Amino acid sequence: MDFGPHLLLAILEGGVTAAVLALTAMGLSIVFGVMRVVNVAHGEFYMVGAVLAWYIATALGGNPALGFVAAIIVAPLLVGSLAAGVDRLILRRINYDPERTIVATIGTLYILQQTTLMTFGPNPRPVEPPFNTRIALPWFEWSDKGLEFYYPWGLSITSYKLFVIVAASVILITLWLAITRSKAGLIMRATQQDSDMAQAFGIPVKTVYSVVFGLGAGLAAVGAVLVVPIQQAYYLMGHDPLLLAFIVVIIGGLGSLPGTIIAAILIGMADSIISVFFTPTLAKIFATLLVATVLVFRPTGLMGKSTA
């Protein structure tokens, strides 16, 4: 394949990876930003979202679009409620102590994963996309006759993959508006900046924490529902998103929304482009090096603020 079309394909694939990664990492980032909780179970909330999407789509049957629409609404709500429950039952009782929350969320990770294994089973299961047309993409070339368009072999994307990029962008913009413009967002930001002072001003900090933890997990679930028609629902699918989401929030700056988006695009694109032109192993090496470099030169991340 020629260089130009080859690069375009890599960018489109990277776009899909980045879109899902941005949603997942955003969940992790918000939870850390507001609650100072490192949620190691984040990848499992993602996995539960995908598994619930399969259950919902299978239960409804019929037109795949119906199942998908139901899944994208119901699965994140269920996962969010589950996470809010985890917050109330576990995290609140250990006073959000940083070390203990890590251990507690590791425990939650195993409980979610093994429960899924015991109920859903160890086999991957597909969810049918609501629509999935192959779109051949044109490329241009200067010739004697001027600008010419042609369709290079293999240069294509599916309508569903484009939809994933658009849907993730819309959700992230809505989230940004909600956090910066709405009263709920104001309460979240107030809690983030000084939870004691917020409490003193009558903000129900405990409720805010439960909602934020649920929102974080719900965002991971949205990412998973979007990805499950491309990949499949599988009980071990939470590992990679967790690792990549951590890489993204470290690079972007813990708790920083724009930083998370920039880092997600950087990592998603780099993973795809390096995998296409070199090897997938090199892409992982690059991501790790980037984390190390950021930690050395900007310990708070690209857009992070010092907490001191």
Next chain:
Amino acid sequence: MTKLIKPTLTRRKLLGTGAAALASTPLLGRYAQAQSSEPIKIGFQVHRTGIGASYGRWYDRTTQAAVKRINDMGGINGRPVEVISEDDGTDPKRGAEVVEKFATQHNTDIAFGTLFSHVVYGSAPRAGELKMPYFVVSEGHHVASGALNRWTMQPGITDVKSQVQAMAPFVAENLGKKVTMIYPDFAFGHDHRDYFSAAIEAQGGEVVAKIAIPPTETSFTKYFPKIPRNTDVIYHVMVGPAVLTFVKEMGEFFGPSKPEIFGFIDSLEAVDIASPGLEFLEGTYFWEGNPRYAQDTNHDFDANYRKAVGVDENGASVSDSKDVSTYAHMFGCWETLNIVKRGMEMADYKGAGDRQALIEAVESMSNMDLSDDHPQGAKIFNGKTHQTFGHQYISKVEGGKLALAHTTSIEDTMYEDEVDYTTQSF
């Protein structure tokens, strides 16, 4: 000088200790008087979880069905067979622990099962150290290459080297000579890469690109641009939970202008060929270890086996048409257990002391005829390399099903011995 020790135990203490010791060995008396009717224990190392779970599910069903048949026929040497299953998580480290558990905790007579080559690699050395006969139903060339030990055998399924060697002439003659290979980046995939490259070159063909994909990869479109434009044939073999995604994305990439495609059914084991997004496979070819769809030409042995393991004419479970079997591989469990039975009978196997005799008995085997014991086809076992050789099947996708297009001879699959395990000490 030895000093006399005055017993410090009181009579009450002694009675108490003795009673406790007796209580902890409740089977002592039973074993002593009924040793010959104790079951023969087969430790079954099964991929119940992890990336091999679909195979594990069907390896388990096939094993249970084979053991039921053996017990219905009177067991082995008049003793019933009992299967003790342990999940290896499709993980080499766990695999070695499972073999150890069989030896030390369950006291099984043999260890058996497992498909994924990295688990075999991880477990075989421990089996050798424990002097535990280890019958694998893998496909890797590791047994016949001499990389393992005398306690490890693969008598019920052919290996990758012989499979690809038998396929190469068909690919070169019918599909094309410029081949791009796509395979998983671990031992099993590397066997494909090395032996198919050599085999296609022997046919005057050429591998124009080798695309290795990490076995845990979940999206594949980014790898496909590496396929050179002058490729005549795509050769694909993928394993693991993302196989359906792999094949679907391959179709989306090529669109209407695809090259010829030859796949190993591993890329779609336990997946319905008629799944949405797989329509582009129509007219492409697959290697099958055993044809998934019942063919018109099938013999009764296949029908009997199909019935025993609960698989319908489309290769799916009789109780759930969506539960597609791993038909191309799972016959290996059935056949291996029948070979173990025959070996134990030849060696007059009585217990752990006869394990060496069992290995020697199986090593002495050669021809295995097409029968209810060997429903996949006749085989020739090579005692020196511990590897069996058999027919290979090539099927074409027609109307969303697989139709048998070509059957290779056993001779097509044979190669020079690379090891003589019989010269190694036990």
